[in-house]
Each structure stands twice: as C-alpha cells, then as structure tokens.
Amino acid sequence: MASIYRRGPCQWQVLIRRKGYPTQAKVFETKAEAEAWSKTIESEMVRGVFASRKEAENTTLSEALDRYEREVIPTKKGALQESMRIRIWKRTPLAKRFLASIRKGYCRISGHAPEGSRPKHCPS
Numbered sequence: 001m002a003s004i005y006r007r008g009p010c011q012w013q014v015l016i017r018r019k020g021y022p023t024q025a026k027v028f029e030t031k032a033e034a035e036a037w038s039k040t041i042e043s044e045m046v047r048g049v050f051a052s053r054k055e056a057e058n059t060t061l062s063e064a065l066d067r068y069e070r071e072v073i074p075t076k077k078g079a080l081q082e083s084m085r086i087r088i089w090k091r092t093p094l095a096k097r098f099l100a101s102i103r104k105g106y107c108r109i110s111g112h113a114p115e116g117s118r119p120k121h122c123p124s
Contacts, residue, residue, distance in 0.1 A: 002038035004031065014038045018045050022052060056100035062090050064099060 003015045012034040016024040028034040044050035
C-alpha cells in the first residue's frame, strides 16, 4: 500500500511497503506525479515484474563500465580491445548519465555513441 505525504510546501513523498519487497520511497514536486509513480510500482509488484531501480538510479554508465572493466574483462580473450572500447565510451557525454535514464534509442537520437564503437541498436 502506498502512502503519500506532503513534504514542505512543494514536495510529495511516496512510501510503498509491501510484504516480500523492499520499501520504495521517492520524492516528487507534484501530487499527481507521486500518485502516478506509486500506481506504476504497485502494479508491477502485483504482477510480479517489479525490479528495484535504486542501483540504476544511483550509478552512472561510467561507473558501470569501470566495474565491468575490473570484474569481467580480465576473463576475456580480447581484454585489450575491450578496454580500449570502454575508454572511448567513457569519453562520451552518455557516460555521465545515470543508467536508469538511458533509453534504447538515446545514442542514436543524440549522437552520443563514439565513432566505431556503436552498439547494434545504434546504427551509424
């Protein structure tokens, strides 16, 4: 069940507590935004498709690439080439964005993909 509280004159806080799921909390500028978000999250929980976005909302692409470079690349054959691709990606404006804010067509629309290293869904 979602609880919506007024936080000062211009903010609304949503708290969602449901058995079997971590407590979800978020602050919005309008009550309508708060209600819409709470309905979305509760609906996902009811359908069993809820996945916490907390880590994605607090991690930039650059931080994720750093972790990938530390933990995964050393186990690959093409480690040197993979590291070079990561360095190129980390120089783009996209690297500063939070993972939760990156959408499928973002690099194609805004031209953030580095030349020569575009993912398959980002045509050149």
